[in-house]
Amino acid sequence: xxxxxxxxxxVPVLDxxxxxxxxxxxxxxxxxxxxxxxxxxxxxxxxRHFPLEKHPHSFAAAQAAxxxxxxxxxxxxxxxxxxxxxxxxxxxxxxxIEVARELGLDAEEFDTALIDGRHxxxxxxxxxxxxxxxxxxxxxxxxxxxxxDGGKSQExxxxxxxxxxxxxxxxxxxxx
Numbered sequence: 001x002x003x004x005x006x007x008x009x010x011v012p013v014l015d016x017x018x019x020x021x022x023x024x025x026x027x028x029x030x031x032x033x034x035x036x037x038x039x040x041x042x043x044x045x046x047x048r049h050f051p052l053e054k055h056p057h058s059f060a061a062a063q064a065a066x067x068x069x070x071x072x073x074x075x076x077x078x079x080x081x082x083x084x085x086x087x088x089x090x091x092x093x094x095x096x097i098e099v100a101r102e103l104g105l106d107a108e109e110f111d112t113a114l115i116d117g118r119h120x121x122x123x124x125x126x127x128x129x130x131x132x133x134x135x136x137x138x139x140x141x142x143x144x145x146x147x148x149d150g151g152k153s154q155e156x157x158x159x160x161x162x163x164x165x166x167x168x169x170x171x172x173x174x175x176x
Contacts, residue, residue, distance in 0.1 A: 020061035
């Protein structure tokens with residue numbers, strides 16, 4: 001394979017099934033930061049929503065994350081909300097608006113988005129797809145066709161993800 005064609009090789013995708021009221025997902029942020037630092041734009045990290053019924057504000061938080069992505073601050077917003085899971089559990093949706101305001105986003109648009117439900121279909125579609133492929137809790141990762149459940153334990157998961165991504169990059173002729 002020539003160098004020019006390898007530059008156009010598809011970038012591996014890591015789907016991160018997450019729930020923004022989940023303490024385990026907050027713990028997983030360190031792994032996600034490390035993966036971003038290691039791979040940069042050679043790995044696409046894609047947030048997928050899997051709100052759990054036991055967390056009453058997680059569905060609204062997923063919609064808010066979609067609004068943040070639309071306003072160009074998806075991951076910073078997700079990280080900020082995950083940093084406040086206890087506050088979100090106590091205070092609910094006002095926390096979502098407060099975080100948006102702190103990040104310099106259009107908080108009024110967040111409020112409107114949560115009222116008009118413009119992002120519900122995306123959240124519902126993610127949740128349905130997650131269920132269909134066997135996601136039962138969060139965080140769960142899917143990379144290279146492999147499902148890795150971090151809801152029970154995150155021990156060794158980053159290393160496993162790195163093995164898979166390194167293999168995918170090598171197969172695409174991009175090295176590590």
